[in-house]
Amino acid sequence: MFIANQNFSRLPESYLFSEVARRIREFKGANPESEVIRMDIGDVSLPLPECVVEAMRRAAAEMGESATFHGYGPEQGYDFLREAVARTDYNDRGIPTISPDDIFISDGAKSDLANLGDIFGTDVRPAVVTPAYPVYIDSNVLAGRGGMPENGLWSGISFLTAGPESGFLPSLPADGVRADVIYLCYPNNPTGTVLPAEELRKWVEYALAHKSLIIYDSAYEAYITTPGIPHSIYEVPGAEKCAIEVRSFSKTAGFTGVRCGYTVVPRSLDFTFADGTKADLNRMWCRRQCTKFNGVGYVVQRAAESLYSPEGRKAISRNVAYYMKNAALLRSTLLGLGAEVVGGVDAPYVWFRPQSDLDSWQLFERLLHRGAISSTPGVGFGKVGDGWLRLTGFNTDALTAEACSRLSGISDIF
Ligand code: MLT
Secondary structure, three states: OOOOOOHHHHOOOOOHHHHHHHHHHHHHHHOOOOOOEEOOOOOOOOOOOHHHHHHHHHHHHHHOOOOOOOOOOOOOOOHHHHHHHHHHHHHHHOOOOOOHHHEEEEOOHHHHHHHHHHHOOOOOOEEEEEOOOOHHHHHHHHOOOOOOEEOOEEOOOEEEEOOHHHOOOOOOOOOOOOOOEEEEEOOOOOOOOOOOHHHHHHHHHHHHHHOOEEEEEOOOHHHOOOOOOOOOHHHOOOHHHOEEEEEEOHHHHOOOOOOOEEEEOOOOOOEEOOOOOEEOHHHHHHHHHHHHOOOOOHHHHHHHHHOOOHHHHHHHHHHHHHHHHHHHHHHHHHHHOOOEEEEOOOOOEEEEEOOOOOOHHHHHHHHHHHHOEEOEEHHHHOHHHOOOEEEEOOOOHHHHHHHHHHHHHOHHHO
């Protein structure tokens, strides 16, 4: 008899961004004349850089000739891209510990963040800094590690709160709180806050001392503007023994619809199986990928490689500057309206709370109905986010300016 995965019945009915999209569709259905400005999901508005389009054209032409056609590629990614990543994103930035063999090319950060659970032992307890990107929790719940939902939390997951009381800095797990796998995301989605080097060092020291694995989601590292803030966890010595880092080309180069990113699983990671024998996580992840994944397409990997050319670097800087200008405008508008605001300085997300008793979904509806602006409700990132909203700097500059003027027009919400 087939039995369906009961864990699905414990999750909320739909994924956060699907629910947001559903409500927007419903609003548009009822108000067809209204032009909704999308500031909810972090989807980009600038087109692919010219060097990417050119690389795709060239690679597509190669695929059309028998002499240069590529069938199945290596599951871990082509060497040309793994080498470019290791050299440019790590070695040239003063991190000699990462080599091409540690890099696994992915179809984006989201899938790997969810799939990494395949290499966890059955009894590990995840710890999530909250508010958090919902994939960390949902994927653990689906894999049976969530336990039972309890008042907006999960009995099988340790929640490490990073709310306004602590300036959005997470505290290390208290004594007695198990944190076998720790999810950290910096610059943070959703709050847009960052972790200073001395704070990140504490997490690495904690992980080394407790034999915990850190999953470090640094999908937004390119948006860091404050000097001295770590872009990679491997800037902290010892992290190569306890951390996996996940990155994406989505937000820097417009790859949300192209799908490409990478995951760093260092060969130097130092973990064991339950029987005490050494577990080589790099080989395990490779084994996992070979079984369940056929790799990212050749055309897409050539496109990603082009981002490491001088033109590619320039295009990324231009994109980041463009979106950060939007984020700065959103931030100053919201501050001017009297909201409590963080983010928007080292990240494209602005996280804010109007002075109001409304919960996140009520605020979401107000912004949508009164301003035709879609946002992401903070509670969708965890209970601690209730009463907050997230806006993104990823729309066009014209629509961001229009959204700011609409926000000013509904200032009574604030
Ligand atoms: C977000 O809006 O949080 C992200 O765009 C979602 C994602 O990258 O999957």
